[in-house]
Amino acid sequence: MTSPFDFALRAAHTRHRSDRAGAPADYIPELANVAPDQFGLAIATTTGELYAVGDYTQTFTIQSVSKPFVYCLALELAGEETILARVGLEPSGDAFNSVVLDPATNRPFNPMVNAGAITIAGVLHQIAGAKAFDTMQARLSAAAGRPLVIDEAVYRSEVETGHRNRAIGHLLKNVGVLRGNVDEIVDLYFRQCSLRVTAEDLARMGATLANVGENPQTGETVFDIAAVRNTLAVMFTCGMYDHSGNWAVSVGIPAKSGVGGGVVGVVNRQLGISTFSPRVDEKGNSIRGLAAFAELSDELGLHAFDASNLGSAIAHTYL
Numbered sequence: 001m002t003s004p005f006d007f008a009l010r011a012a013h014t015r016h017r018s019d020r021a022g023a024p025a026d027y028i029p030e031l032a033n034v035a036p037d038q039f040g041l042a043i044a045t046t047t048g049e050l051y052a053v054g055d056y057t058q059t060f061t062i063q064s065v066s067k068p069f070v071y072c073l074a075l076e077l078a079g080e081e082t083i084l085a086r087v088g089l090e091p092s093g094d095a096f097n098s099v100v101l102d103p104a105t106n107r108p109f110n111p112m113v114n115a116g117a118i119t120i121a122g123v124l125h126q127i128a129g130a131k132a133f134d135t136m137q138a139r140l141s142a143a144a145g146r147p148l149v150i151d152e153a154v155y156r157s158e159v160e161t162g163h164r165n166r167a168i169g170h171l172l173k174n175v176g177v178l179r180g181n182v183d184e185i186v187d188l189y190f191r192q193c194s195l196r197v198t199a200e201d202l203a204r205m206g207a208t209l210a211n212v213g214e215n216p217q218t219g220e221t222v223f224d225i226a227a228v229r230n231t232l233a234v235m236f237t238c239g240m241y242d243h244s245g246n247w248a249v250s251v252g253i254p255a256k257s258g259v260g261g262g263v264v265g266v267v268n269r270q271l272g273i274s275t276f277s278p279r280v281d282e283k284g285n286s287i288r289g290l291a292a293f294a295e296l297s298d299e300l301g302l303h304a305f306d307a308s309n310l311g312s313a314i315a316h317t318y319l
C-alpha cells in the first residue's frame with residue numbers, strides 16, 4: 001500500500017515541477033551555476049523512515065539552513081544565558097543580510113539573520129578556536145547521519161564577494177558583540193554556509209530536531225534537548241526571512257530556508273521535511289519550496305495549530 005507520505009509527496013512534486021518562476025540566487029556568483037530546475041522533496045520520520053521524490057539525492061550548499069543547527073550547537077556549548085546576552089529573539093522584519101542591529105540593545109535581532117548567525121559563529125570561534133569548523137561540521141554531519149563536506153567553489157566564491165557579511169562582522173565588532181578576529185569569524189561562517197547537503201540530509205537533520213536531538217536513524221544523541229526547544233521556537237518566528245509571519249499562518253511549521261534553494265521544516269516529535277529547488281524569490285525563499293510546503297502541511301495536517309493536532313498533555317491524560 002502506498003503510504004500517505006508517498007502519495008502527498010508525489011502529488012506536490014507533480015503539481016509544481018513545471019513551475020519555472022524565480023531564478024537561482026546569484027549574489028554569490030557560483031550559486032548561479034546550479035541546474036535551476038532540480039526539484040526534490042523528502043520526509044524523514046522520527047521512527048527512521050524516509051519518503052522522498054525527485055532530486056532528493058542531489059547536493060547543493062546548505063547556506064542559511066545551517067543557522068538553526070549551528071545555533072542549537074552554540075546554545076549547548078556556550079549556555080543559553082551567554083547566547084541571549086549576544087543575540088536577541090525577535091523577528092527583525094528586515095532582509096536576511098541587512099546591516100542593522102536592534103537599536104535598543106545593539107544586538108542582532110535574532111540568530112536566523114546574518115548578523116545573528118555571524119555572532120553565533122563568533123561564540124563558537126571563541127570556544128573552539130581553530131577547531132570551530134570541525135566541531136560544526138561533525139555535529140551537522142551527525143544530525144544528517146553521514147559526513148558532510150564543503151563545496152570549495154561556492155566557499156571561494158563567497159570569500160571573494162562576501163563584503164557585506166564582512167561589513168556586518170565589523171559592525172558587530174565595533175559594538176562589542178563580536179570578540180576575536182573578524183576575518184576568521186566571517187570565514188568560519190562562509191564555511192558553515194558552504195557545506196553540501198541533499199534534500200534527504202535536510203529531512204534527516206530535521207528529524208533529528210523533531211526527535212528531541214537524537215538522530216532516529218543512527219540512534220546518536222546529537223543535540224541537547226533544551227537547546228532543541230529554543231531552536232524550534234526561533235525557527236518558527238524568524239526562520240523564513242521577512243516572510244516568517246506569512247509562513248507561520250500558511251504552513252505553521254518551524255522551518256529555515258537558504259539561498260541555495262533548500263528549506264527544512266520540523267514537526268515536533270514526528271518528522272523532518274525538506275524541499276530543494278534552486279529558483280528563489282526576491283526574499284531568498286525557494287518558490288517551489290514555499291508552494292510544496294504549504295500543500296504538504298495542508299494535506300498531511302502538519303500545521304502546529306491544525307484541528308487534528310491534539311497536543312501532548314491532553315492527548316495523554318484524557319483521551
Ligand code: GLU
Pocket residue numbers: 062063064065096097114158165190193257258259260284
Ligand atoms: N552565505 C549566505 C550569506 O550569508 C547565506 C544566505 C542565506 O542563505 O540566506 O549571504
